[in-house]
Each structure stands twice: as structure tokens, then as C-alpha cells.
Amino acid sequence: MKKKTLVIVAACVGLWAAGSWMAPALKKHDDNLPDAFNDHVLHERIKTFPTARSAPKSGEGEGLFVLPDWVPQDATDVKVKVQTDGNAKLIRFTLASAPLKPSGTDCPEGAFGDGPTLEASWWPQNVGDDAGRPECSEMYQFRVAAKGDQVYAWSNGDMTHA
Template sequence: MKKKTLIIVAACVGIWAVGWAVTPVLKKHDDNFPDAFNDHVLHERIKTFPTARNAPEVGDGEGLFVLPDWVPKDATDVTVKVETDGNAKLIRFTLADTPLKLSGEEGCHEGAFSDGPTLDADWWPQDVGDGAGRPECSEMYQFRVAVKGERVYAWSNGDLAQT
């Protein structure tokens, strides 16, 4: 009887260890998995939109993917990754004709961006992170926004903007 218990415990520990080791790799490529798996196992989800106009609006039932007002409506190739059990978010888009207008640092608190993004994705450049870009805190959450050519990268680690 002790041998069976030991085997079951060893199997459970082995499964846990494999899951612990593989989860970071899966999180980088979570756009290939069903939403239920992403939501409940990885706690992250990705959606893409051809333009910002195609992204959900407040009240559409897709609140996690509502874009901040400072994202131009004609922005194209929009990708959003959200934390389903928190408030962290990555946003990537390409600028079109409307220029990016950021409100600035008002409402930001010191230390909100002492680290890079807590989320990661295979489409997120490694050199966008610590200290890059401008703070944008005109809405509920604080964002850091970096522009590289026509491509814009923004992230929030879920820190609330101060009003």
C-alpha cells in the first residue's frame, strides 16, 4: 500500500514540476490555445484587431480588450494581451494618419514603471522595457508607451492612475 501511495505522490510531483517548467514557454505562445485554457491555466489572453475601430467599446462585454482613448481609431494591426486574473496589459499597434497624442505623466505615481512589463509575448520586443517610452496616466491604469518608427508598444502592470 505504501508503494502505491509513493508512486502516486511521485507522479503528482512530476506532473507539477513539468507544468511549472513549461508554463513560461506556453505563456509566450498563448495565442495558439483555446480561450478557456488561456484564461484558467495561463491566466492570459490575446486578441488582434485589424484597426482600433474593430476593438470592443466599453459595455460590449469584452472589457479586458477595450483600448485606452489615446490609441488612435485608425491605428492598424492592433494586438492586445491581457492578464485574465489581474490588470496587466500589453498593446501593440501601427500608427496610420492620426498622430499619437499622449496626455503625459499627470496621475502617474513614482515607481509604477520601475520594472518592465510583467506580461511577455513572442511579438513583444525585448528592448522595450525598463525606462523606455513615456508614461501615460490619463485613464484608469498607468501605461508606459514606446514608439519605434510607426509601431507603438504600450504596457500596464495594473497600477492605478492617481486622480
């Protein structure tokens, strides 16, 4: 009986170690992983919406995926990756006819010292190098960069106002 218990414990520890070792590599390729794995192992989740209008609104069920007010409602191909155990977020969308309107809200000094902390297969590597514009009209600080009609925005979960 003790030997069987020891084997089970060793197998569980081995699986945990393998998962911990593989998790960083999987974070870039999590589009096709089950939500349960993303939630409990990677602590991240991805949702895609055909338009910004179809994303959840404040007070609706999936609050993690509520888009900031500055995202145009007619934006298409909206993809959002969120950190389920924190407040980091990646947002990618395509501009339609409505322009991207900055809020004009000043960000705290020293905002955005780093690029995005989350990674995704659909997120360009050099987006963090482009300064983009700071957007602090919401609860969390965002950095927004446009490349043609593609818009990339990220927040590392830093609050706009302390």
C-alpha cells in the same frame, strides 16, 4: 481499488507539476494555444483586431480588451495581451494617419519602476528599456514607446490614482 486511485492521483500530480514547470516557457509562445489553456493555466489571453475601431468599447462584452482612449481609432494590426487574474496588459499597434496624442496627465511619482511583467512572442525584448512616455489618463498607468510607426504600450496593473 486503492492502487488504481493512487495511480490516478500520481498521474494528476505529475501533469500539474509538468504544467507548472512548462508554463513560464509557454507564456512567450501562447499565440497558438487554446483560450481555455491560456485562461486557466497561464492566466493570460491574446486578441487581435484589424483596427482599434473594431476593438470592444467600454461596457461591451470583452472588457479586458477595451483600448485606452489615447489609442487612435484608425490604428491597425492591434494586438492585446491581458492578464486574466490581474490588470497587466500589453498593447501593440501600427499608427495610420492619426497621430498618437499624449494626454498631458501627470503620473504619480515613482510610476513605472519596472518593464512589462507580461511576455509575448510579438513583443520586442528591449521595449521595456526604452523609457517611452508615461500615460496616466486612464485607470491604469501605461508606458508608451513608439518605434517608427509601431507603438508598444504596457501596464503592469498599477492604478493611476490610489
